[in-house]
Amino acid sequence: MASTVQTFRDIREKLAEGGPLSPDEGLSLYESCDLHTLGELANIVRERLHGRIVYYNSNLHVNYTNYCVLRCKFCSFYRPFPKEQTQTTAGSDRTDSTPRGKPAANEPGTPTRRDDGYELSVDEVVSRAKEAYSRGATEVHVVGGLHPGLPFSYYTDLCSRIRDACPHMHIKAFTAIEIIHFTRISRPRLSIKEVLTNLRESGLGSLPGGGAEIFDDRVHDETFKTKVGEAEWFDVHRTAHELGMYTNATMLYGHVETPAERIKHLIKLRDHQEESLRSSGAGFNCVVPLSFIPEHTELSHLPGPGGLDDLKTLALTRLICHNIPHIKAFWVMQTPKLAQVSLNWGVDDLDGTVGQYDITRREGDGSTQQALTVDRLERLIVEAGCTPVERDTLYRRVIRDETSWRIEGEPWSVAYKA
Ligand code: SF4
Known part of the structure; x- marks a missing residue:
């Protein structure tokens, strides 16, 4: 040996x-x-x-609902939808963002879900995007649970209204499982390609890449059996790439998978990238390894990955996915300090200012907002011996002064209030 x-x-x-x-x-x-x-x-x-460049962006995350028809074991985000309201066209004409009805009973054997289910109206999502845009954000990242009542028009309206209100803000939205959900709720039923085309015509710029978890049948059956598997996840991303749309890819690690299964997942991403670049030209912009946080999930008995595991996984992702340009440490899940260390373990992207992220939280009871300022992001990068570069979603440089920003090579600029 x-x-x-x-x-x-x-x-x-x-x-x-x-x-x-x-x-x-x-x-x-x-x-x-x-x-x-x-x-x-x-x-x-x-x-x-x-080289020594590390990218970050000025962005806002919006999670439009935590109601979800699925019950993935690793998920602390979802809330059961109030059963008596499942048949309504929820949200289509609502302008508030309050919880709906009585919460559904928690299923036996699942962690107690708090009575804090919510759905945001399109108005509310647009208002949050506008506020961030007026303060200089270049991207809005929108994902949510699989809501049983919102019609497909909610999602197209959401994109077109953000585009109209914030013309140069990149809309990065919807995981592969949400796209599959839209094919099921659309009337008449639409294909993946038709859903993506409709959303793109409404303003969608790219897909964030969530929902991949671990591409392995055993892990899938054990932790997210009712969620679509790898074939559908790749179908969505392949179709997006064929349409010329760039996407990201994720891996949720540190739960029931083995190191070999983690590596297999990364190799599948690498193989898919090769296929996409050869056949469509568009592909994955970056891989985002997401560190599993067990609190408030059905897998809360697991310890979750430690810092060394985080570092090894980020470094391996860089080494294995050599044909995918960027590796991102999502500081919300790896913590800002560990994400900073990872900049010398293969990582070249720290995500962004984020603003608010409801999907999972590392500390406390989840009631505090999660955000980093640009100053803090830049300080983390400089302390690691690297050069900070603000990027847009497609990794083009953002040129910014105190009153406006623009994308390198583009003729327009956007005024903002610092
Ligand atoms: S991971 Fe996504 S699909 Fe699964 S339960 Fe949570 S919100 Fe729903």
Whole structure:
């Protein structure tokens, strides 16, 4: 059996030639205790692609509803929809954002769900986007649960009204499972391609890539059996790429999957990227490894990943997905401090200011807003020895002064209040 030193040497040579890591090489790296060499190898790839640049963006997350028809075991976000209201056309004409009706009973064996289900009206989502746009945000990131009552027109209206109110704000919205949900609720029923085309015509710019979890049948059956699996997830992203739309990809790690299953997931993303770039030209912009947070989920007995596991996973993602340009540490889930350390373990993107993220929370009871200022993001990056660069969703540089921002190479600019 090759020694770890020999394995690292072989991998270093392979990386110098731009070769892809094999599953066994990925596993050897993951199982090695030599965290520093792993980080150094990941940084070879990162610096070849981006030098010492680290990207961030000025964005706002909006989670339009936490009602969901599914019950994924790793999810602390969903709330059961009040049963007596399932048949309504919820939200289509509502302008408030209050909880609806009585909460549905929690199912036996599931964690108690608080009575704080909500859905935001289109007006409310647009108002939040406008507020962020007026303060200089370049992107709104919109995802939510699979609401049983909202019609497909809610989602097209949401996009078109944000586009009209915030003409240069990039709308990055809807996970693959939401897109599949829209194919089921649309009347007449639409295909994935028709749903994406309708949304794009309404202003959708790209897909954020959530809902991938871990591409493995065992893990799927154990933790999110009723949710669509990898075939459908890839169908949505393949179709988006064929339409010329860029997307991101995620991996939720640190629950019931093994390291080998994690690596298999990343290799599937790499293979798909190769296929998409060859056939459509568009593909994944970045991979976002999401660190599992067990609190308030059905998997709360699990410990969740520690900091070293986070670092190893981010570095391996960089090494395995060598054909996907960017690796993002989503600081909400990895914490700002760990995300900062990861900038020397292959990561080149810190996501953004975020504003508010309801899907999962690392600390406290979830009642506090989660946001980082641009100053704090830049300080984290500079302290790590890197150069901060503000980007838009498609990784174009944002040129900003105190009163306006523009995208490098574009003729327009947007005024804002700092
Ligand atoms: S992960 Fe998404 S689809 Fe699954 S229960 Fe949570 S909100 Fe619903």
